[in-house]
Amino acid sequence: MTEPVGTGTARSARPSPRVAARQADARRRILQAARVVVAEQGFAAAQIAVVADMADVATGTIYRHFPSKASLFSEMLRAVCVRELEVVRAITGEPGRRATDRLGDAVATFVDRALRGEGLAYAVIVEPMDPEVDQVRLDARAELAAAFADLITEGVEAGEFPEQDAGVRGAAIVGAFLEGVVAPLAGRTAHAPDRDAVSTEIARFAQTGVAGTPPGTRPDIRAVPSPTGAEP
């Protein structure tokens, strides 16, 4: 990179308002372009040149705002994830409602939103691109899981849910609905993705899994032992 924007020394130590505004605008356009490119073409097609083109700036300009490609996409992705996380937390944290209901609504909402966002969701959830970017994805998953874990803990303490490992089940819920989102987008699943049906179904699954009464149970689930061979 050359110099981070805004390191003037002489005349104008601070960029003038007009310039600052233009810069801020360019930065916004670049992030926006990055998002659109990923949503439409996936990370695979997300080249700096393409983003620059769509944002109407030169490739070099991008490096005036972001130190590297990875950091540009990280930031874009982080913003997206933070937004989704906020939405989820807003629901899981709503006071005065049964944990069961909050759980169902949070899951359904997430899935619904993701299915609207189509491409972006797909890329964000599964397509990889670079360790730095992947880290953002992993962190986001962890935070989502934590949000649900918290909710589960609450539910257990309130006597609404049976005793369980909140951490593991929180993660399981996240996995369940992320996969639920990806499967339709990847064109699997029987019927065409019907947002409502899918989100409700997944939500019920999660709800039941956590809050439901276990089926009349033979007490021991066991991993059928089998060598995990390291053979060819």
Added chain:
Amino acid sequence: MTEPVGTGTARSARPSPRVAARQADARRRILQAARVVVAEQGFAAAQIAVVADMADVATGTIYRHFPSKASLFSEMLRAVCVRELEVVRAITGEPGRRATDRLGDAVATFVDRALRGEGLAYAVIVEPMDPEVDQVRLDARAELAAAFADLITEGVEAGEFPEQDAGVRGAAIVGAFLEGVVAPLAGRTAHAPDRDAVSTEIARFAQTGVAGTPPGTRPDIRAVPSPTGAEP
């Protein structure tokens, strides 16, 4: 690539047994090396040179057995996935047992095996590397989901499970346990990954989610409507 192995024309149209054996062995070593490298270092570090080195062949030799890097890793990955899928199907398809029990055991077994395999599982589940390779991963997920969907359908027909969308829940189960595997491996989760505890917990979650009695339910789960803005 030069010429696929075994295209001799003149003297020996078919490679002599000795040579054939040596070739087969090299091929095996290469695949094996690919697997070890991925397990130990992840796809990111999986360079042809590294694999060649570990397999004790020259880089060029690899191209005598595989047309490209992607195809080498695809094949390796496919083999791993097929094996796991077989294990799962063996359990979900066991005749004469309650669907509930088969479900629990299948999930627990998968998780248990994956947690033993550590690195490989992680790479296989989440680390990406190339569209061709990713496709294998996606296919495997789809097949796993199908296996569980079949089981669910059976359970529903047998009156063991309540009415539900088998396709969606099958995918959800897969997502749930894959995430369950990844989370501990990524060093999240409270306690150190205790294989038994984790696999049992996830299995119970899946079991309950599908076969359990839904919690006393306010009838409507709904996605809280909120704009999925395409804002910066």
Added chain:
DNA sequence: GTCACACGTGAACCCTGGTTCAGTACTGAA
């Protein structure tokens, strides 16, 4: 033992795409 031929080798090639940087166009104070 000899020889023709395919196998195995690994250094060199080359393509892709991120990053740089010398040049140009603006900006705004004097």
Added chain:
DNA sequence: TTCAGTACTGAACCAGGGTTCACGTGTGAC
């Protein structure tokens, strides 16, 4: 209007790593 200094530009640069291929070596029929 001038001019110092900054922001923008985009062609050129460069690195990483997959792929190739001209060359020795091993093999096995004669």
